[in-house]
Amino acid sequence: MKDTLNSRLEELKGDSLLPMHMPGHKRNPATFPEGISYSCDITEIDGFDNLHSPTGVIRNIENKAKELYGSEDAFISVNGASALLIASILSHSKRGDKILIASNCHISVWHAIEQGGLTPVILDPQTREEYPFAMRILPEDFEAKLKEEDIKLAIVTSPTYEGVISDTASIHALCKERGVILIADEAHGAHLGIKGDNNFPSTSTADLVIKSVHKTLNAPTQTAVLLSYGSKVNKRLLRHFLSVFESTSPSYMLMAGLEKALYSSDVDALYKNALQLRAELLELKLLSLFTYEHIDISKIVILTKGAISGYELASVLRERFLIEVEAAFPDYIIAMTGTGDTPSSLARFAQALKAIDSTLTENPSYKKPRFEIPSFDREFAVTIEEAVREQSSKVSYEAAAGEISAEYVFSYPPGVPLLIPGQEITEEIITLLKKAEENGVKLKADPYRTWDGTLLKVDTEAEIKV
Numbered sequence: 001m002k003d004t005l006n007s008r009l010e011e012l013k014g015d016s017l018l019p020m021h022m023p024g025h026k027r028n029p030a031t032f033p034e035g036i037s038y039s040c041d042i043t044e045i046d047g048f049d050n051l052h053s054p055t056g057v058i059r060n061i062e063n064k065a066k067e068l069y070g071s072e073d074a075f076i077s078v079n080g081a082s083a084l085l086i087a088s089i090l091s092h093s094k095r096g097d098k099i100l101i102a103s104n105c106h107i108s109v110w111h112a113i114e115q116g117g118l119t120p121v122i123l124d125p126q127t128r129e130e131y132p133f134a135m136r137i138l139p140e141d142f143e144a145k146l147k148e149e150d151i152k153l154a155i156v157t158s159p160t161y162e163g164v165i166s167d168t169a170s171i172h173a174l175c176k177e178r179g180v181i182l183i184a185d186e187a188h189g190a191h192l193g194i195k196g197d198n199n200f201p202s203t204s205t206a207d208l209v210i211k212s213v214h215k216t217l218n219a220p221t222q223t224a225v226l227l228s229y230g231s232k233v234n235k236r237l238l239r240h241f242l243s244v245f246e247s248t249s250p251s252y253m254l255m256a257g258l259e260k261a262l263y264s265s266d267v268d269a270l271y272k273n274a275l276q277l278r279a280e281l282l283e284l285k286l287l288s289l290f291t292y293e294h295i296d297i298s299k300i301v302i303l304t305k306g307a308i309s310g311y312e313l314a315s316v317l318r319e320r321f322l323i324e325v326e327a328a329f330p331d332y333i334i335a336m337t338g339t340g341d342t343p344s345s346l347a348r349f350a351q352a353l354k355a356i357d358s359t360l361t362e363n364p365s366y367k368k369p370r371f372e373i374p375s376f377d378r379e380f381a382v383t384i385e386e387a388v389r390e391q392s393s394k395v396s397y398e399a400a401a402g403e404i405s406a407e408y409v410f411s412y413p414p415g416v417p418l419l420i421p422g423q424e425i426t427e428e429i430i431t432l433l434k435k436a437e438e439n440g441v442k443l444k445a446d447p448y449r450t451w452d453g454t455l456l457k458v459d460t461e462a463e464i465k466v
Contacts, residue, residue: 021326024216024338033260071227081187082108083245084226091237100154107415114384132369139170161414163299168204187212199271219261280350300335306366321352330439331369387421391459403457407446
């Protein structure tokens with residue numbers, strides 16, 4: 001058969017590959033919504049409401065989300081959390097405003113800063129030497145930035161890709177004192193804060209909270225909800241920018257799938273399954289389950305501690321055990337649990353990890369992760385928007401120091417940029433990118449070009465603002 005997307009998806013349906021990755025329904029037929037097919041594929045026709053100005057059945061979906069999470073209002077998206085993040089930022093800022101942003105925020109947040117002509121004030125999360133990823137945003141660090149700068153808007157990611165949860169209640173209190181709107185990117189926390197569930201942590205405390213429902217619940221990919229709290233939210237502008245960044249022909253199949261997911265959102269089994277899986281994984285000898293006081297237990301992070309690389313571990317799981325994980329990095333892998341998992345599917349994952357663990361030998365030279373989270377001052381010569389629009393050309397690592405970046409460079413997943421347009425390219429950044437590549441990190445540049453180890457620099461002269 002000709003190699004097409006359809007043929008590959010058909011082949012995927014028939015294989016026994018275990019998905020330890022999103023979406024949360026895990027391709028488990030028991031979670032599929034009944035009755036949704038091409039026969040339901042319509043756009044705005046009479047009697048079916050309009051996503052851009054919902055007053056009927058689509059507004060009922062938003063009301064269900066509001067009821068489910070206990071928010072004051074809710075808005076749905078069929079363009080993922082990205083559209084909701086961008087719309088939230090642009091509807092609560094003006095060109096030139098300063099936005100306080102955690103350095104581990106998703107690329108869509110940076111795109112909103114670019115489109116809005118905003119000035120980023122960057123805050124690094126806490127780091128720990130033994131872990132190769134960001135930890136919490138500390139309220140005291142957040143407060144220091146609020147005191148130093150005239151911040152209009154702030155955004156944090158909680159939980160992170162690795163499941164780390166920040167103290168958003170304290171952070172939001174600091175924002176309220178200064179009249180700053182807080183947006184919480186809770187894309188990975190659709191299962192958090194569901195009313196009646198007392199096991200998982202609560203939803204983030206913020207003016208606006210964004211959840212990718214498809215990541216852990218039974219909703220189809222691309223579906224997300226935005227929850228709003230308090231009177232500072234500008235609902236008029238929010239609806240406007242949601243309309244700007246969503247299709248004028250939204251998929252009613254996706255919205256129907258989201259609706260069914262919100263009405264079947266029992267996460268009790270997810271919690272119990274994740275807890276049992278973690279108990280099994282605590283028996284690992286050389287591989288290690290990441291445990292932490294402030295964590296979403298549904299995220300499974302396995303630290304490899306030099307016994308094997310994360311990339312090798314992911315490859316062995318795929319090739320020998322037919323298990324596909326969410327993401328791999330030099331020193332760890334991420335696996336995701338979801339409402340589509342079963343005790344037997346998670347037991348299969350645990351048994352595979354234990355089998356691999358039993359074949360590994362300790363690496364006595366391993367002291368700390370091979371690729372550490374960067375934490376350094378970032379100087380911007382021009383705005384992100386200006387840098388993206390300027391004439392540009394490629395430059396080698398050797399000749400890049402002192403130039404101005406014209407593009408984003410990031411690892412994907414999770415889409416957190418290591419270099420940002422408008423930013424001065426320093427020797428420190430070049431060393432960071434080289435080290436990332438040496439350790440197997442897959443770097444990605446702007447979509448129009450394939451990463452080839454060169455950087456894109458702004459061709460015009462510009463003074464670096466200190």
